[in-house]
Each structure stands twice: as C-alpha cells, then as structure tokens.
Amino acid sequence: MAPAGGSEDLARAFRLARGALELGGSHAPPVRTIEDLGVVGLLLQLEDHRAVASFSDRVLGALRQSELERSTDLILTLNLLGP
Numbered sequence: 528m529a530p531a532g533g534s535e536d537l538a539r540a541f542r543l544a545r546g547a548l549e550l551g552g553s554h555a556p557p558v559r560t561i562e563d564l565g566v567v568g569l570l571l572q573l574e575d576h577r578a579v580a581s582f583s584d585r586v587l588g589a590l591r592q593s594e595l596e597r598s599t600d601l602i603l604t605l606n607l608l609g610p
Contacts, residue, residue, distance in 0.1 A: 539574070546571045 547559055547568070561568040561578075562585070572578035594602050 543571050 543561060547561065547564060561572065562582075564571070566582075569579060569582045572582075590601060593599060
C-alpha cells in the first residue's frame with residue numbers, strides 16, 4: 528500500500544488496519560500484511576483497483592502463464608463452470 532497522503536488515504540488505511548485486526552482475532556500473529564488475509568484482504572480494498580489487480584496477479588498469475596505457454600483452455604473451462 529502506498530504511503531497516506533491526505534485524509535481520504537488516512538481513512539482508507541485506518542479501515543484496512545481495523546478490518547485486518549478484527550478478522551485476525553486473538554490467535555493471529557502480531558504482524559500481518561493485507562496479503563496475509565487473502566480474499567478478505569481483497570474485499571477490504573475493493574475501491575483500490577491496483578490492489579485488486581495485484582491480488583488477481585498473485586492468485587491467477589500462474590494459471591494465466593500456463594495458458595500462454597500450453598494453450599490448455601483452463602481459463603475457458605473455469606469460465607464455463609462459473610456462475
């Protein structure tokens with residue numbers, strides 16, 4: 528996450544930190560990153576399109592790369608199984 532620059536950035540940073548703490552519970556490690564929260568971390572950042580793209584790259588990057596290298600149609604198959 529980029530350094531906070533204004534009141535909107537500070538509010539977003541506070542919301543993310545509070546959400547991470549609330550979701551972590553008492554058994555969570557004392558230091559967490561937003562990436563540690565997985566999809567929950569993504570949901571806490573939905574207004575940040577760069578964060579959503581970064582999450583997508585981390586989670587689906589290998590699948591996309593495999594598609595490019597092998598033409599396996601895995602993404603097409605997943606799209607057919609979707610909602």
